[in-house]
Amino acid sequence: MHPELRSRLLAACGPGHLLDDPDLRASYETDWTRRFTGPAAFVARPPDTAGVAAVVAACREFGVPLVPQGGNTGLVGGSIPRAGEAVLSLRRLDRIEDFDPVAGEVTAGAGVTLQALQEFVRPHGWDVGVDLASRASATIGGMVATNAGGVRVIRYGPMRHQVIGIEAVLADGAILARLPGLLKDNSGYDLPGLLAGSEGTLAVVTRVRLRLIPARPARAVALLGLPSLAAALELLRAVRRQAPGLEAAEVFFPEGLELVQRHAGLPPPFPRPHACYLLVECAGAHDPAPALAAALESAADPDAALLAVSRPERDRLWAYRERHTEAISAEGIPHKLDVTLPAARLGDFESLVRARLAETSPHVRPVLFGHAGDGNLHVNILGADPDDESPDDAVLRLVASLGGSISAEHGIGIAKKRWLNLTRSPADIQAMRAIKRALDPAGILNPGVIFDLEPPPVVSSTPPVRGA
Ligand code: 2HG
Numbered sequence: 105m106h107p108e109l110r111s112r113l114l115a116a117c118g119p120g121h122l123l124d125d126p127d128l129r130a131s132y133e134t135d136w137t138r139r140f141t142g143p144a145a146f147v148a149r150p151p152d153t154a155g156v157a158a159v160v161a162a163c164r165e166f167g168v169p170l171v172p173q174g175g176n177t178g179l180v181g182g183s184i185p186r187a188g189e190a191v192l193s194l195r196r197l198d199r200i201e202d203f204d205p206v207a208g209e210v211t212a213g214a215g216v217t218l219q220a221l222q223e224f225v226r227p228h229g230w231d232v233g234v235d236l237a238s239r240a241s242a243t244i245g246g247m248v249a250t251n252a253g254g255v256r257v258i259r260y261g262p263m264r265h266q267v268i269g270i271e272a273v274l275a276d277g278a279i280l281a282r283l284p285g286l287l288k289d290n291s292g293y294d295l296p297g298l299l300a301g302s303e304g305t306l307a308v309v310t311r312v313r314l315r316l317i318p319a320r321p322a323r324a325v326a327l328l329g330l331p332s333l334a335a336a337l338e339l340l341r342a343v344r345r346q347a348p349g350l351e352a353a354e355v356f357f358p359e360g361l362e363l364v365q366r367h368a369g370l371p372p373p374f375p376r377p378h379a380c381y382l383l384v385e386c387a388g389a390h391d392p393a394p395a396l397a398a399a400l401e402s403a404a405d406p407d408a409a410l411l412a413v414s415r416p417e418r419d420r421l422w423a424y425r426e427r428h429t430e431a432i433s434a435e436g437i438p439h440k441l442d443v444t445l446p447a448a449r450l451g452d453f454e455s456l457v458r459a460r461l462a463e464t465s466p467h468v469r470p471v472l473f474g475h476a477g478d479g480n481l482h483v484n485i486l487g488a489d490p491d492d493e494s495p496d497d498a499v500l501r502l503v504a505s506l507g508g509s510i511s512a513e514h515g516i517g518i519a520k521k522r523w524l525n526l527t528r529s530p531a532d533i534q535a536m537r538a539i540k541r542a543l544d545p546a547g548i549l550n551p552g553v554i555f556d557l558e559p560p561p562v563v564s565s566t567p568p569v570r571g572a
């Protein structure tokens with residue numbers, strides 16, 4: 105490293121926070137799935153926004169590209185170095201500030217974990233609109249940068265909908281400050297909305313102002329065993345109509361349940377297996393259990409229905425769904441596809457995708473689960489060679505042919521960019537490239553994530569090349 109760059113980075117980060125020892129870098133160089141890994145030139149851990157700006161400015165001058173990283177819980181390789189970039193870790197920006205208990209707003213540093221923020225606001229009667237299984241490690245900055253979804257999108261929307269103000273460092277080191285944030289603000293382009301979901305390619309998010317939701321302590325969770333996904337979706341329609349305060353509607357299937365039982369040591373939820381499992385949660389100011397039980401009464405088989413009200417009982421039912429990711433990971437390194445389908449096509453997709461994979465890649469084991477309420481299924485594929493993208497190709501083409509999206513909530517990262525043109529038009533991609541060039545002309549922020557600046561090879565109808 106150039107001595108002047110080193111001294112500027114040391115000044116920005118402070119002693120002990122510029123890591124170039126391979127052992128210290130290691131945990132920043134491999135993602136949660138273990139599928140994406142690459143050496144970092146160094147890891148910079150600045151303590152605050154001014155430090156982030158100084159790191160970005162120095163790296164830009166010395167031509168060192170940066171990969172911003174929060175809790176490293178991403179699943180598409182978007183926060184892992186690929187070609188010797190440096191990692192810019194935001195974890196030390198972990199202050200919670202300016203909590204307004206009347207308006208229900210709070211400012212969180214990019215490195216605050218979701219769980220820390222939940223624990224901070226809940227005793228005051230407020231909650232964070234987005235919740236997800238990796239809450240203990242996922243950071244607010246990373247969740248905004250990837251527009252994280254999670255289990256409550258049907259009620260509160262994804263992370264972008266929670267953001268009312270943002271502070272971010274632009275590629276030249278300038279600080280964009282849209283804090284504290286106003287609920288109504290039509291004075292030009294919506295920069296917080298643009299940065300949410302930009303996956304670290306346009307700016308480095310350092311602080312965000314979030315709108316909170318009222319905490320709803322009265323909760324009820326039901327887990328149901330059903331003969332098909334179609335039956336689960338039908339039942340979900342009834343719950344939506346009859347039970348107030350539906351917050352989550354999740355599905356999983358026998359192959360995932362079997363892995364969760366085995367890896368988490370959980371007993372089977374019901375006396376006999378079912379083809380599909382639906383978990384729903386309702387929340388409100390008053391106990392939602394009676395209305396939820398009434399909505400389920402006509403449709404649910406009493407031997408395949410569990411209702412939980414107390415916190416430990418609810419957590420026990422949620423574990424069957426939330427422990428899927430870790431159970432799959434314990435089994436091998438999966439290919440992870442996170443897709444959305446139009447509501448009317450979700451039921452067909454589940455059987456079509458299994459048939460398509462059985463035909464094109466008979467050796468793989470698909471594990472499906474996800475957020476039935478918003479059409480988002482996670483297609484995890486076990487048993488595929490890490491470099492063999494043919495199962496991914498088969499699934500994503502099917503999704504595109506049914507009018508869906510190749511990424512519902514995890515983003516494009518590097519894992520999906522080859523297929524971006526399946527569901528984004530040439531005009532869309534050209535507009536995104538123009539924005540990237542305007543905000544980061546030197547291409548130092550997360551280069552190669554979402555798309556390459558030169559046009560990527562067009563996905564054609566010819567079979568994919570193994571290892572491409
Ligand atoms: C979830 O819904 C996460 O639990 C992770 O989005 C999904 O592991 C996955 O594929």
Ligand code: ZN
Nearest residue numbers: 254475482513
């Ligand atoms: Zn998910």
